[in-house]
Amino acid sequence: MSDAKAHVTDLIFGRWRSQTLYAGVELGVFDVVGDHPTHAVEIADLLDIDRGYGYRLLRALGSLGLLSETSDRRFSLTPAGELLQEDHPESLQAVALLEEGPTHYAMWKHLPDIVREGGPNGRQREFGYTGLDHLEADPEYAARFHDSMTSLSRMESAWVEVLLSEVGVSGFDHVCDVGGGHGHLLCTLLQDVPDVEGTVLELPSVVDAEDQHWHERMGVSDRVTFVAGDFFEEVPPADAYLLKHILHDWTDEECVEILSTIRESAPVDARLFVCELVVPGPGHSHLAKLMDVHMMVSANGRERTESEYVDLFETADFEHVETHQVEGVPMSAVEALAV
Ligand SMILES: C[S@@+](CC[C@H](N)C(=O)[O-])C[C@H]1O[C@@H](n2cnc3c(N)ncnc32)[C@H](O)[C@@H]1O
Structure with a gap:
C-alpha cells in the first residue's frame, strides 16, 4: 500500500480504534485486568459480559497495544493500558469516557x-x-x-x-x-x-x-x-x-x-x-x-x-x-x- 493510501485508511478507521478503547473503559476492562495474565473467561465473568464477545473485544484491545495476550487467551495490562485504570495517578479514563461516550x-x-x-x-x-x-x-x-x-x-x-x-x-x-x-x-x-x-x-x-x-x-x-x-x-x-x-x-x-x-x-x-x-x-x-x-x-x-x-x-x-x-x-x- 502506498504511504498516502495507508495514511487515509488509517484515518478512516480511527473511530474503530477509539470506540474499541471506549468500550473497554466503559465495561471496566482496565480496572479488572492486572499485571498478571488472567484468562479471558475469568475476565468476562468478573465483568459480567458475554464470554465469546468479551474475548473478541480483549483481543482487539490487545491489537491496539492496550493489553498483552498470551497464546492461551490470558491478558495483562500494558503500560498504555495502565493509563486507562481509574486509580492511575495520570489516568486518562475520564477523558475516554467523555470524548468517546x-x-x-x-x-x-x-x-x-x-x-x-x-x-x-x-x-x-x-x-x-x-x-x-x-x-x-x-x-x-x-x-x-x-x-x-x-x-x-x-x-x-x-x-x-x-x-x-x-x-x-x-x-x-x-x-x-x-x-x-x-x-x-x-x-x-x-x-x-x-x-x-x-x-x-x-x-x-x-x-x-x-x-x-x-x-x-x-x-x-x-x-x-x-x-x-x-x-x-x-x-x-x-x-x-x-x-x-x-x-x-x-x-x-x-x-x-x-x-x-x-x-x-x-x-x-x-x-x-x-x-x-x-x-x-x-x-x-x-x-x-x-x-x-x-x-x-x-x-x-x-x-x-x-x-x-x-x-x-x-x-x-x-x-x-x-x-x-x-x-x-x-x-x-x-x-x-x-x-
Ligand atoms: C472547559 S472547562 C475548563 C476547566 C479548567 N480551567 C481546566 O482547564 O481544566 C470550563 C470551565 O468553566 C466553568 N464555567 C463555565 N461557565 C462559567 C461561568 N459563567 N462562571 C464561572 N465558571 C464557569 C465550567 O464549570 C468549567 O469548569
Whole structure:
C-alpha cells in the first residue's frame, strides 16, 4: 500500500480504534485486568459480559497495544493500558469516557451540517443546549465533564508549570484561576510557593463538590479558596489570573465580556495567563486545529491564533506581553498585562 493510501485508511478507521478503547473503559476492562495474565473467561465473568464477545473485544484491545495476550487467551495490562485504570495517578479514563461516550459521539455526527450551514453546534442540534449551560442542566454529564477536565489537567498542569517556569508565580500575592474546575492547576502552581494565595472561581455546582477539590490533597488548603460565581458578572481581585481552556468555549464578543469582567477587578499591571492550544500557521499539524473542530461541534467558541488573542486583549484593556511556548508542549500560555 502506498504511504498516502495507508495514511487515509488509517484515518478512516480511527473511530474503530477509539470506540474499541471506549468500550473497554466503559465495561471496566482496565480496572479488572492486572499485571498478571488472567484468562479471558475469568475476565468476562468478573465483568459480567458475554464470554465469546468479551474475548473478541480483549483481543482487539490487545491489537491496539492496550493489553498483552498470551497464546492461551490470558491478558495483562500494558503500560498504555495502565493509563486507562481509574486509580492511575495520570489516568486518562475520564477523558475516554467523555470524548468517546454517547453524548459527544452524538454531537459529532452533525459536523457536515454544522460546517455547511455555519452552525448551530452539535450540542444544540442534538440536546438543545447552546454550550456549557449543559453542565448546570445535566448533573450526570457535568460529573463526567469535570472528571475529564481534571484528568486532562494532570497532564496540562505540568505543561503550564513548564511554560511559566521563567515567569513563575512566586512574585504574585494572589492568583485567581477563572473557571478553574476542581483546582488542579492552581494547587499545582501554588504547592511550592508558600507566600502566594489563590482563588478558584467556578460555578456553584463545582464549588459545592468539595470532595473533588485538590487543595487538601496537595497540601494548600490554608491558601486556596473556592468561590462560587459567574465570570460574566464578577471575579475576585488578584494580581495574576489564569484562564485555561476558558476563552476557547466562547465567541469573540463573549471573550471580551469575560476579559472586561476580569479587568474590572484587576489592578493596573496585573497579569493574565491564557493557557490554550494556540493555532499555528499553515503547514503545521497541530492538535489545536482539531480541537477547533471539536469547538464547532460542542460549543460556540473556537481555537485562536496568537494575533486573535492579541486583538481580544486590546479590546478589553489588556496588552500582550509574550506567548510562552516550549518545544514538545502543545499548549501555550499567552501572557497579557492590565493597562
Ligand atoms: C472547559 S472547562 C475548563 C476547566 C479548567 N480551567 C481546566 O482547564 O481544566 C470550563 C470551565 O468553566 C466553568 N464555567 C463555565 N461557565 C462559567 C461561568 N459563567 N462562571 C464561572 N465558571 C464557569 C465550567 O464549570 C468549567 O469548569
